[in-house]
Amino acid sequence: MIMEQEQAVICITHLPIVPHRRDDGHKGDYGHALIVAGQVGMSGAACLAGKAALRGGAGLVTVATPISIQPTIAAYEPSYLTLGLPETHGAIGFGALEAIHRALHVATAVAIGPGLGTAEPARQIVRALYRSLPIPMIIDADGLNVLAASGDDLTRDSGAGARIMTPHPGEFARLTGETTATIQAAREKFANEFARRHGLTVVLKGKETVVTDGYRMAINTTGNSGMATGGTGDVLTGLLTALVAQKLPPFEAAQLAVWLHGRAGDIAAEKHSQPGLIASDLLDYLGSAWLEIGA
Ligand SMILES: NC(=O)C1=CN([C@@H]2O[C@H](COP(=O)(O)OP(=O)(O)OC[C@H]3O[C@@H](n4cnc5c(N)ncnc54)[C@H](O)[C@@H]3O)[C@@H](O)[C@H]2O)[C@@H](O)CC1
Ligand SMILES: Nc1ncnc2c1ncn2[C@@H]1O[C@H](COP(=O)(O)OP(=O)(O)O)[C@@H](O)[C@H]1O
Structure with missing residues (x-):
């Protein structure tokens, strides 16, 4: 018998098939992405993720955020819904978990x-949802930092849905207990093992x-150094959430999301230069990236 640990990793080089939109499709067919993000001083992260989820093709998007920044986030983009969460000192507060649970049925x-x-409220909420949420969940940024503080305990209940983590090397170093330099020296190995x-x-x-699920691996070929600017990761989170909300399997969704995100970054750099690129530019060119792959 081959032990699980001994199974080889298959390298995938082709992009997954673009999700089909039927001629008579309606918004109920394309999923509802719920994005829990933002605090006072970081409303932009929630805006970027929310709008990217719309550009990713989700039928509906709700941005759930501390109630005092809800109007700011709603004013950025009228096409998503917003949900105001109970807060403490401008960040989500303990009552937020119940409000999120009420929104989950959609x-x-x-x-x-x-x-x-x-x-502490963010810690408790992220851990509770990570452990038991029955639908797929994408964990990014402070969601990862909170889980990193849980040590190695990343176990989930048997009914929990798929989990996708989107760390940058600094966040992955916190998750694994390695240094960023160690991670960067063997990115595929550490990502695959984890x-x-x-x-x-x-x-x-x-x-x-x-991108890896531990058994398959894909290395993205798009993107450029102009994307090393605040907020581009938030755009990826929203885009990926939209693809998963449309029922793409996690590995395929992640592969497609990073390709589209990087390609939008490449088009943005052609128009604005690498130094001139800002995260919201990616939102403007995601449509062009989609068209290149036949959407
Ligand atoms: N407009 C906004 O509201 C923004 C909010 N943000 C939020 O700010 C919070 C802090 O996130 P940050 O990522 O800034 O801070 P972190 O402290 O998590 O990460 C920054 C550090 O990670 C390491 N790192 C990142 N990428 C690396 C790479 N490719 N190679 C090597 N090292 C790398 C570097 O040491 C870097 O200084 C998060 O909640 C995030 O969502 C940011 O996304 C920026 C924009
Ligand atoms: N040199 C680069 N080449 C390709 N992609 C890059 C480069 N630098 C950053 N990116 C991409 O930009 C995004 C940055 O995300 P992240 O570090 O989470 O930023 P933030 O937290 O500010 O949103 C990631 O998707 C990353 O792959």
Whole structure:
């Protein structure tokens, strides 16, 4: 018998098939992405993730955020819904978990973390949802930082849905207890081992982003150094959540999301230069990236 640990990793080089939109499709067919993000001072992270989820094709998007920044986030983009959460000192507060649970019946995928903060309510909420949420969940930024503080305990209940983590090397270093330099010296190995051990899909960001579920691996070929600017990761989170909300399997969704995100970055750099590129430019060129792959 071949032990699980001994199974080879298959390298995938082709992009997954673009999700089909029927001629008579309606918004109920394309999922509802719920994005839990933002705190005072980081409303932008929630805005970028929310709008990216719309550009990713989700039928509906709700941005759940501390109530005092809800109007700011709603004013950025009228096409998503917003949900005001109970807060403490400008970040989500203890009552937020109940409010999120009430919103969950409509959601087909949840993202948590961009700009969320790491205070105790955020810790408890991220851990509770990570452990038991029955639908797919994308964990990014402070969502990852909170889980990193849990040590190696990333176990989930038997009914929990798929989990996708989107760390940059700094966040992955916190999750694994390694240094960033150690991670960067063997990105594929660390991402693969972590994904296999914890039964997750890992998206290890940076140049040549690694996507792996522990058994398959894809290395992204799009993107450029102009994307090393605040907020581009928040855009990826929203885009990926939209694809998962549309029922793409996690590995395929992650592969497609990083390709589209990087390609939008490449088009943005052609128009604005690498230094002139800002995260919201990616939102403007995601449509062009979609068209290049026949959407
Ligand atoms: N407009 C906004 O509201 C923004 C909010 N943000 C939020 O700010 C919070 C803090 O996130 P940050 O990522 O800034 O802070 P972190 O402290 O998590 O990460 C920054 C550090 O990680 C390391 N790192 C990151 N990428 C690396 C790479 N490719 N190679 C090597 N090392 C790398 C570097 O040491 C870097 O200084 C998060 O909640 C995030 O969502 C950011 O996304 C920026 C924009
Ligand atoms: N040099 C690079 N080449 C390709 N992609 C990059 C490069 N630098 C950054 N990126 C991409 O930009 C995004 C940055 O995300 P992240 O570090 O989480 O930023 P933030 O937290 O500010 O949103 C990731 O998707 C990453 O892959």
